[in-house]
Amino acid sequence: MKIIWTSAAREDLRTIRAWLDERNQVAAGRVIREIRETVSLLQSQAMLGRVGQITGTRELVIQRYPYLAIYEVVSGGVRVLSVFHTSRAWWLFLGGAGEDHS
DSSP: OEEEEOHHHHHHHHHHHHHHHTTOHHHHHHHHHHHHHHHHGGGTOTTOSEEOSSTTOEEEEETTTTEEEEEEEETTEEEEEEEEETTSOGGGTSTTTTSOOO
8 A cells, every 4th residue: 555645644644853953953853753654554454443423424543652653444445634743633624634525
């Protein structure tokens, strides 16, 4: 399965990286690498994440760090919608992502 990063999810990674870079550049690299490596597991195990709080989404817990990758399974792949620190009420920011638009 293909991993598709939405522009919003890519921006989330940039924001996380920038915030962490200000505090510890080495740690920032480790966190981003761990997020990407964990999300890459979805290529072979798309249902790995738990059922999401928004219909049609799933939540992949990044085990070593307090982040969630929010995604949906689509034809031929997985679309990563967002990556959030677990302290944030992320579902308030998605604005209906994952809802059925058919």
